[in-house]
Amino acid sequence: VNRPEIILAPGPTPIPPEVLLAQANPLVYHRGPGFGALMTDVTARLKELYRTKDADVLLMTSSGTGGLESAIQNCFSPGDEVLVPLAGFFADRWRQLAEAYGLTVHAVEEPWGTRLDPSKVAAALAEHPGTKAVLLTQSETSTGVVQPIEDLARVANEAGVLVVVDAVSSLGAVPFAFDDWGIDVAVGGSQKALSASPGIAFVAISERAWAATEVAANPRFYFDWRIYRRFAELRHPENPWTPAISVLQGLQAALQLYFQDGVEAAMRRHEMLSRAVKDGVRALGLDLFGEGLEDNWTVTAIRAPEGLDADSISDRIRADFGCVLAPGQGPLKGSVFRIGHFGYFSELDIIRGLAALEMTLERLGYPVKRGAAVAAAEQVFQEAATP
């Protein structure tokens, strides 16, 4: 069928035309003043987004996973102990990455969908006094749960361990404060709340993390932070390797759009869109998955109704309406589907998605009161517009 894909998945998100067109501009050569100005601008905006004054922010050509691996390579040596609270697919990626590099992983295992309890993390840190860092995931995209990073970082700071955060699918959508929360490493990605194209990961690095880098023995080259810093400090800042210039040009345009309204407005918008999705879905009689729903502004995980396979919902809505939701991952496959609502979404994007969901569920035999989800979302938007 010849029609647009309507992306309601947790990244890549819909890309604004301004960003797409910036990617179509002639590429600025990556060694020289033009690229230096691009890098300076993008880095300054990202520092504002991270809410950091002092941290270095490095840009790498990779997916978010590459950025995560860079943290493992640059901060640790084989045998180093790290604590990984496990409550979803992406937390488990931290575990896999750490194990791939020979770290000793102390896992705090919780059921998927759990909002982590900082006191349990504090207890685990007390139990393993040799721990060097805690590896956290702010938005656990597989369950929709946004973890309480501020509180988790507090107990980690009290224990004197590094705080390393996967903020790939949360940065820009939910509050983050690198300096105030005492974060040491935070990894973000171009294709999430900023709605640029995938291809660029960024990493914010504290002084303490730089100190860890000096003694870290893990092998590294392409992701070696020290090389990136050396090139970032040139008179015309550069990337050590030829970067994804077109994606960076798009990212610059995306940041410009994002900062037109500013960080606070983006947070309010994400909170509103999240409530609209959740109220809309509940109005259809569906149950939501995961704890901490009022804080989960990035993605909503929804239990499929009795007797319906969740994958059949995401398959059918894509086939019938070109609407891309995300299926369940890991143990949630078949029982949960997910709607992403961070990034370049407006109220009406959510409305059309909910309408498509209503019609899809009805076609699959689930009894739907037509317009019910849309009405619930309109209620949220009308309230938000009332002064």
Added chain:
Amino acid sequence: VNRPEIILAPGPTPIPPEVLLAQANPLVYHRGPGFGALMTDVTARLKELYRTKDADVLLMTSSGTGGLESAIQNCFSPGDEVLVPLAGFFADRWRQLAEAYGLTVHAVEEPWGTRLDPSKVAAALAEHPGTKAVLLTQSETSTGVVQPIEDLARVANEAGVLVVVDAVSSLGAVPFAFDDWGIDVAVGGSQKALSASPGIAFVAISERAWAATEVAANPRFYFDWRIYRRFAELRHPENPWTPAISVLQGLQAALQLYFQDGVEAAMRRHEMLSRAVKDGVRALGLDLFGEGLEDNWTVTAIRAPEGLDADSISDRIRADFGCVLAPGQGPLKGSVFRIGHFGYFSELDIIRGLAALEMTLERLGYPVKRGAAVAAAEQVFQEAATP
């Protein structure tokens, strides 16, 4: 100054408008049939470019250097012995990468600009019978020399060691034959002869290299070939991590353009453009750098005339004409500058670059017969057009 950058550097190269516009298309979601078709098409074209029937070709989001690191991670264990013939900046990158991962490097050191002698490599392999692989660089971009990979691979195959080739800046510009030459790993990049945007590296992998992968103990995750292969074998092929989709869309368009004329025509064009640059520069009385000039179709390294700093030439031509040449690297800094001529270049791109060089040299006080370089290039083009 508000004018286009005219790129005559060895990558990124000028990007065709068709490619830029493909990057500006809405992104196809990276899990599903649309992306599967994109990946299948790009991979099939690349296999044709590599001239391989049986090798796997994997696509990764990174610069070429990331692709090189993937070879070190996936084929080797700490302590493994590798042979690295050193005759330029990028060969030395192999050495750095291998050492970063604790390999034992046997270096065959030659002066920069040397075209490697296969018999010397054979002798070094005989001297180090524990060697597991030879790490080669087809186009040594720092010196312009295109190394005799076919002959080098022959002696490596005779010695029973793996042949790992950095073909980043050569694939598509000069002949390459993965199967016929007995290559085991060859790394390419999107932003070179194919004239797509930077951001995608590709790696062709032989059966023997896959066997090495099974026993390789180097840590890896983001670049782990086994994970890429698993996702490439899905019904709708995928990348394991969110890839640089826009760059891939551009790469698909670039490959379509490239194959309109085909590989043979591209080779003839690169050979012609290379001759035009070299004859043009010589007509100005300048000396070329590096051995094997008639085979060096990717980039031409030029000695600055007595009394002129090479960087002043590349700085001035950029300031006055927006023309981006490449400065000298390593020991050649200040004495050599380079003109890249692989990728989306036509005869007239070369002509305008040579005219800019004539005027720049004259402005710097070097005596120039105006039009001499252009005339020499025209001579090459006229001959090429004569049946």
